[in-house]
Amino acid sequence: MSSKKSLRKQFFVDPRVQGGLVWRLILYWMLCLAATTTILLCWRMITGPARVFYTHFDDMWFHYGPALIVSLLLLPLVIVDVIRYSNRFAGPMLRLRRSMRDLARGEHVEPLHFRNGDFWHEFAEEFNAVAARVEQATVRRDQSEPEPVGAAAGEEE
Numbered sequence: 001m002s003s004k005k006s007l008r009k010q011f012f013v014d015p016r017v018q019g020g021l022v023w024r025l026i027l028y029w030m031l032c033l034a035a036t037t038t039i040l041l042c043w044r045m046i047t048g049p050a051r052v053f054y055t056h057f058d059d060m061w062f063h064y065g066p067a068l069i070v071s072l073l074l075l076p077l078v079i080v081d082v083i084r085y086s087n088r089f090a091g092p093m094l095r096l097r098r099s100m101r102d103l104a105r106g107e108h109v110e111p112l113h114f115r116n117g118d119f120w121h122e123f124a125e126e127f128n129a130v131a132a133r134v135e136q137a138t139v140r141r142d143q144s145e146p147e148p149v150g151a152a153a154g155e156e157e
Contacts, residue, residue: 011083014090018083025082029075033068040064089119096120096127103131106138 012018037060044056092114103109109131112124 011087013087014094017090017093018086021082021086022079025079026075029071029078033071088117091115092118092120092124096123099127099131103134108135 040060041056044060045053048056095112095114099109099112111128111131114121114124
């Protein structure tokens with residue numbers, strides 16, 4: 001397999017799966033920020049001097065705002081990494097689904113070979129064995145079917 005063929009042409013290969021992962025990642029990020037903010041606020045209220053509740057937010061922004069901004073700047077990098085990593089399982093499943101659809105239609109299916117670094121190479125090998133067996137059974141069935149009457153003489157119905 002040439003290196004040109006092994007490069008992915010599409011970044012977002014399965015929007016349903018990868019989109020779900022991205023939304024989950026964003027949700028986890030927001031939950032983490034909310035939990036951290038709550039814990040820090042409670043800690044400041046317990047250990048700090050008695051003050052009005054909302055004044056703690058100004059101090060927290062001063063002390064922890066840069067960390068929030070950095071995490072917000074890093075979030076797109078993490079999302080891109082998750083999408084690229086998910087290509088290692090979403091891409092093979094997409095190719096497997098297409099091949100299974102073709103096989104179900106009775107079409108010839110070339111053996112599947114996943115890219116280096118992809119997950120589920122064993123799955124491709126097992127699919128290839130099933131596809132070969134289906135093709136052999138189809139050939140045997142086609143060879144054992146008798147020709148319709150008149151087909152050998154070239155007659156039309």
